Amino acid sequence: MKILVPIKRVVDPYAKVKPLPDGTGIDTTGVKFDINPFDEIAVEEAVRMKERDASTEVIVVSIGSGDAEEQLRKALAIGADRAILIETSAELDSPGVAAELAALAIELQPDVILMGKQATDDDCNQAGQMLAAKLGWPQATFACKVEPCGNALHVTRETDTGDETLELPFPCLVTTDLRLNEPRYIALPGIIKARSKPLDRRPAAVNQAPRTRTTRYEAPAARPPGRKVASVDDLLVALKERGVL
Amino acid sequence: MSKLLLIAYDPADGLQGAGFAQKLGLPFDLLCLTGVAPTDVGAERALSAGLDEVPPADALASGLSGVAGGYTHLAAVSAMRSKDVLARLAGLLDAAMVTDVIAIESPSVFKRPIVAGSIIATVEVLATPVVLTVRPAAFGTPNLGGASVAESVALAGSGTAKRLSISARGGARPDLTQAKVVVSGGRPLKDAATFESVIGGLADALGGAAGATRAAVDSGIAPNELQVGQTGKIVAPELYIAAGVSGSTQHMAGIKDSKLIVAINKDPDAPIFDNADLGLVADLYDAIPEIRAKLGR
Ligand SMILES: Cc1cc2nc3c(=O)[nH]c(=O)nc-3n(C[C@H](O)[C@H](O)[C@H](O)COP(=O)(O)OP(=O)(O)OC[C@H]3O[C@@H](n4cnc5c(N)ncnc54)[C@H](O)[C@@H]3O)c2cc1C
Numbered sequence: 282m283k284i285l286v287p288i289k290r291v292v293d294p295y296a297k298v299k300p301l302p303d304g305t306g307i308d309t310t311g312v313k314f315d316i317n318p319f320d321e322i323a324v325e326e327a328v329r330m331k332e333r334d335a336s337t338e339v340i341v342v343s344i345g346s347g348d349a350e351e352q353l354r355k356a357l358a359i360g361a362d363r364a365i366l367i368e369t370s371a372e373l374d375s376p377g378v379a380a381e382l383a384a385l386a387i388e389l390q391p392d393v394i395l396m397g398k399q400a401t402d403d404d405c406n407q408a409g410q411m412l413a414a415k416l417g418w419p420q421a422t423f424a425c426k427v428e429p430c431g432n433a434l435h436v437t438r439e440t441d442t443g444d445e446t447l448e449l450p451f452p453c454l455v456t457t458d459l460r461l462n463e464p465r466y467i468a469l470p471g472i473i474k475a476r477s478k479p480l481d482r483r484p485a486a487v488n489q490a491p492r493t494r495t496t497r498y499e500a501p502a503a504r505p506p507g508r509k510v511a512s513v514d515d516l517l518v519a520l521k522e523r524g525v526l
Numbered sequence: 527m528s529k530l531l532l533i534a535y536d537p538a539d540g541l542q543g544a545g546f547a548q549k550l551g552l553p554f555d556l557l558c559l560t561g562v563a564p565t566d567v568g569a570e571r572a573l574s575a576g577l578d579e580v581p582p583a584d585a586l587a588s589g590l591s592g593v594a595g596g597y598t599h600l601a602a603v604s605a606m607r608s609k610d611v612l613a614r615l616a617g618l619l620d621a622a623m624v625t626d627v628i629a630i631e632s633p634s635v636f637k638r639p640i641v642a643g644s645i646i647a648t649v650e651v652l653a654t655p656v657v658l659t660v661r662p663a664a665f666g667t668p669n670l671g672g673a674s675v676a677e678s679v680a681l682a683g684s685g686t687a688k689r690l691s692i693s694a695r696g697g698a699r700p701d702l703t704q705a706k707v708v709v710s711g712g713r714p715l716k717d718a719a720t721f722e723s724v725i726g727g728l729a730d731a732l733g734g735a736a737g738a739t740r741a742a743v744d745s746g747i748a749p750n751e752l753q754v755g756q757t758g759k760i761v762a763p764e765l766y767i768a769a770g771v772s773g774s775t776q777h778m779a780g781i782k783d784s785k786l787i788v789a790i791n792k793d794p795d796a797p798i799f800d801n802a803d804l805g806l807v808a809d810l811y812d813a814i815p816e817i818r819a820k821l822g823r
Pocket residue numbers: 294295318319401711712713714738739740741742753754755756757758759769770771772773774775776777780790791792793796808809810811
């Protein structure tokens with residue numbers, strides 16, 4: 282089986298970020314970058330599938346600046362076989378990402394594309410579904426369990442009210458949710474091995490015109506400061522005053 | 527001419543989305559996938575697809591693409607089910623898409639939160655059509671009145687994904703995203719039974735819904751559909767009570783629209799107190815029973 286895993290380089294999800302004072306972007310000075318956490322879960326799942334079936338090949342791809350090599354090397358250290366870095370200085374929207382990935386998928390013909398449900402920087406939750414639509418493949422978003430079963434994947438996905446299991450014939454696309462797995466701790470031998478794994482750099486193939494553009498970044502309105510109450514009695518009085526009890 | 531198709535799963539979802547549709551100010555049609563589309567929310571046409579069960583995303587998006595012609599805007603209330611399908615529909619239509627709209631500047635400029643709500647982005651749409659998922663709390667309830675033309679439509683879509691099983695756990699409590707009161711618990715709730723009796727018990731006493739942090743869901747204390755936050759549900763109740771919740775950016779991203787946030791935490795320096803309207807420094811195992819005793823519920 283061949284599994285393609287698109288990963289995005291994002292600002293550390295645990296860092297506090299602010300807009301630039303002039304509102305033209307996000308202030309990333311002094312902020313670390315990492316693999317989008319949902320994409321790391323996708324890499325982990327692909328590598329686990331490889332560990333169960335040694336004939337599996339796991340290819341990771343990232344679109345963006347040359348700096349994304351760092352995140353691709355991390356994915357190789359988790360256990361991916363090879364990496365592709367599609368270099369562009371353009372700010373791609375999710376349709377643009379889906380267009381590049383569709384071209385790559387047509388070239389590589391993977392059986393499965395495993396990717397994050399959303400990037401934690403733009404919080405779009407779009408690229409996977411758009412890519413599946415472009416390729417005409419079935420999809421399962423918000424996956425919390427993935428099991429190969431003959432010529433199909435059985436995917437349990439979280440829903441608004443519980444969960445459901447879908448059967449997707451190959452080729453198919455799955456987007457990961459947080460509970461699919463817990464990515465492993467990366468040990469030193471993996472990091473060393475990753476340095477010599479193949480990483481191809483290539484230019485963007487499609488360069489689709491953006492469908493949306495972010496024109497301003499601002500801080501959310503601050504909540505007026507609250508106050509502490511001394512006891513449950515004081516809390517109940519305050520709640521009654523506000524008419525919520 | 528610009529026109530919106532508001533896509534709803536059922537009449538209640540249609541009512542929630544109609545607040546946005548009215549504020550957008552374009553003529554619109556309402557399509558209800560299940561149930562009968564209400565005719566009094568200001569739509570020109572109230573379309574009912576009459577589905578018994580909504581199919582997997584590939585078939586549904588394919589069916590929706592068949593009725594999408596002629597609309598410049600296609601929108602649905604933000605939820606996992608709409609994000610699953612509408613982004614696929616956007617892919618089929620080669621459309622622009624804006625997720626989680628919280629404000630309308632014009633029919634082609636919207637605001638939305640990014641990076642777990644730390645930043646509000648203004649997004650300009652450069653192509654038509656545009657697909658939108660919208661947060662209903664930002665747009666209020668719709669004005670009712672008038673009479674739309676009621677029609678039934680057939681969605682003729684096909685897909686290869688097959689549903690093997692589906693489980694819906696919803697119980698007697700109100701829907702988390704629509705509840706007037708939400709009581710949430712975090713990691714210190716120990717186990718599912720404790721969560722249910724302490725958090726569920728207070729939620730029931732207040733006629734509200736129960737919610738949870740990711741830490742609580744990950745440790746099996748609460749079911750996944752109760753997760754509130756950046757990657758869970760977005761809530762907007764009159765009263766949000768967070769007990770044993772530290773107040774991470776990711777959790778707060780889901781509760782900012784609450785009218786009143788109450789935090790009960792035993793650590794006086796917990797970050798949640800920075801964003802709570804009322805804070806009580808206490809052990810939740812003492813405070814919650816005391817609240818219920820004093821309310822007599
Ligand atoms: C990509 C990503 C997405 C995420 N999405 C979400 C999301 O959607 N929703 C979400 O919630 N989290 C999300 N998280 C996780 C988030 O970062 C936090 O880890 C999580 O919210 C913490 O949950 P908690 O408050 O229950 O636990 P903790 O941070 O462990 O806090 C527990 C709190 O309980 C207090 N406490 C302990 N015992 C008691 C007691 N007896 N009485 C009163 N107080 C007590 C402690 O003082 C502490 O403040 C996400 C993280 C990532 C990386």
